[in-house]
Amino acid sequence: MGAGYGGLVAALKLAKGTPAGSVDITLVNKYDYHQLVTQLYEPAAAAKRDTEVRIPLKKLLAGKPIRFVQDVVTKIDPKEKVVTLEGGELSYDYLVVALGSETEYFGIPGMKEYGMTLKSVDEARLIRTHIERCFAEYPLDPRPELLTFVVGGAGLTGIELVGEIADWLPRLCEESNIPREQVTLYNVEAMPSILPGFEPDLVAKAEEVLKAKGVIFKVGSPIVQVEPGAVHLKDGAVIQSRTIIWTGGVRGNQIVVDAGFETEPRGRAKVNEYLQAVGYDDVYMAGDCCFVLNEQGRPYPPTAQLAIQMGNSVAHNLAADLQGRPKTPFVPKILGTVASLGGRDAVGKVGNNYKASGRVAYFIKDLSQIRYLAKIGALMK
Amino acid sequence: MGAGYGGLVAALKLAKGTPAGSVDITLVNKYDYHQLVTQLYEPAAAAKRDTEVRIPLKKLLAGKPIRFVQDVVTKIDPKEKVVTLEGGELSYDYLVVALGSETEYFGIPGMKEYGMTLKSVDEARLIRTHIERCFAEYPLDPRPELLTFVVGGAGLTGIELVGEIADWLPRLCEESNIPREQVTLYNVEAMPSILPGFEPDLVAKAEEVLKAKGVIFKVGSPIVQVEPGAVHLKDGAVIQSRTIIWTGGVRGNQIVVDAGFETEPRGRAKVNEYLQAVGYDDVYMAGDCCFVLNEQGRPYPPTAQLAIQMGNSVAHNLAADLQGRPKTPFVPKILGTVASLGGRDAVGKVGNNYKASGRVAYFIKDLSQIRYLAKIGALMK
Structure with a gap:
């Protein structure tokens, strides 16, 4: 199953x-396809087509003595x-x-109703088309909440998603003729640091890279309520936003x-x-x-x-x-964990001793994906 | 001005x-660009990029003794x-x-509030992203109104838009893994026929082509009210739809x-x-x-x-x-009028006597566009 x-x-x-x-x-x-769930942040931010992270089971099971029931x-x-x-x-x-x-919502009122999640290709597509529609609506009805985006959770999924969205923003701005300064991208995390489980120097590197791309971090800052158009933080701050993507719990x-x-x-x-x-x-x-x-x-x-x-x-x-x-x-x-930071940047650790960042880390991440597909390919033979 | x-x-x-x-x-x-308004149905249905129907005035006015005020x-x-x-x-x-x-709304209640129009590149982008988001939402919340699309008005703009959307549907269905049969595309017109002003044989040809693409026509059928999620027709019928695009009046x-x-x-x-x-x-x-x-x-x-x-x-x-x-x-x-029917199909009349349909008409339409750009180009010299 x-x-x-x-x-x-x-x-x-x-x-x-x-x-x-x-x-x-x-x-x-x-579904009648296998999902490359670790890569969903890419179609969610228009960096890959849906079909690139969705492999038809018909293809994967061809010639195998496996009965498939959708x-x-x-x-x-x-x-x-x-x-x-x-x-x-x-x-x-x-x-x-x-x-x-x-998804674990920790009982945050409104999160399940008004937040989006990133656990399937379908959800990635909803995130992508929702963000595109926000950009399209803004020139006709310029409310700042349309251009304010909140990713809740700074674990692997949250960080990879926020990095990829940050890379996407300039293209969205160009298409809609909107200055980049009018767009705000938050990453909100209840814990005192992003990327829990990663070592401090890698965390610092990731923060530096993402801040340079315009990501605004709110760490140690639990979300206490979500309404349509607003995200309430524990310190009383309210972020006016039509887009909250929840990656903060499983x-x-x-x-x-x-x-x-x-x-x-x-x-x-x-x-x-x-x-x-x-x-x-x-x-x-x-x-x-x-x-x-x-x-x-x-x-x-x-x-x-x-x-x-x-x-x-x-x-x-x-x-x-x-x-x-x-x-x-x-x-x-x-074998290690690598977090993509959008584009060809990443941070991570391989084995117990080797830490990497930048293109090297990205390359390792890419390699691990290729390794998986090669494994599946070998099993299919 | x-x-x-x-x-x-x-x-x-x-x-x-x-x-x-x-x-x-x-x-x-x-705007700081000139809009190719006659072609807006194309970006609205993802057949062209926004930048292809939007020419920067900076480029058009370069070297001209014309002061531009945005x-x-x-x-x-x-x-x-x-x-x-x-x-x-x-x-x-x-x-x-x-x-x-x-836009003339003829006082139809709700049309201005809940309908979209196609008079600018910005509006074309809203239509496109709205339709894409409807397709994305459906697999996660399969309500038929998400896959029911209504174009109000069967003049040139309405017909060209509905034709281009019809051509787009198979690609949208593939991307979202949705069977085409679950999608309904209406063209609703108050007058007894589509394409008023076109001759009966061309009207018949256009209807035939668009019906074959799955367009459902409701002619002689004024819209009397629009609510979020529903379009009410004069005969009492209600179309459950989250998408109404109004092209029915100027x-x-x-x-x-x-x-x-x-x-x-x-x-x-x-x-x-x-x-x-x-x-x-x-x-x-x-x-x-x-x-x-x-x-x-x-x-x-x-x-x-x-x-x-x-x-x-x-x-x-x-x-x-x-x-x-x-x-x-x-x-x-x-010189004539040609209506695109999506893809490389069209119907139209050139001069007083020459009627065309299919690729020939499409070619004439394309030619008239090229002729316009050539004229602008000549004026720029």
């Missing part, structure tokens, strides 16, 4: 790692071993849950919680060392809907990199189950 | 036709010979009024009416055979803000073609005044 990074890799690798005809694999996904999962009953879809039911011998995460998947799997308070499922759900040997999990702990006993942050490794491990262990071989404990290998 | 077809041609030709230093010419315009005319006092702008005042010896037309310019010039009920100014305002030998007029009668005693429809010829004649007669030569009465030469 789910053709994101974790689910797609699990399905492809399971098909590749088991003898033809020995396993009956069904992949369920809401449908939405509404319920899992792990006791009866049945999954309910909007359009029917499926029973299973083994289940792989890779349904991803949901939580597990409600379907996983409702199924009765053991979850932590944010709704992510607990799994054992083989990525099996607690109490269910026939349910494997991968990606953002579950969590594993690092050496310090804290959950690894949910990333594509981790989801891909989990998908890989799930397929390996599931095949081992089927073939009566011993399973292998999951050990994440975090 | 006005750098549309009439005003721009008048200014350029006057500069060219009078000895250097003998005349002091000021051109006032709201400002908005708010009042004309022909008795005191003073023009009031938002940013100041100008006095004159001779005035050329070429301020164009305004009237003269309110500034011209307020100045006390003699006007007909729709606000267009009366002019004599030399295109002088009634009672004011020092005020010439050109384009949609005034009218001249054809041999049957009915006003010529306001077209770019007519405005260009008027601008030409105004410059000629004004120069004659200055040089003490006799003026020449204005005699329009209507």
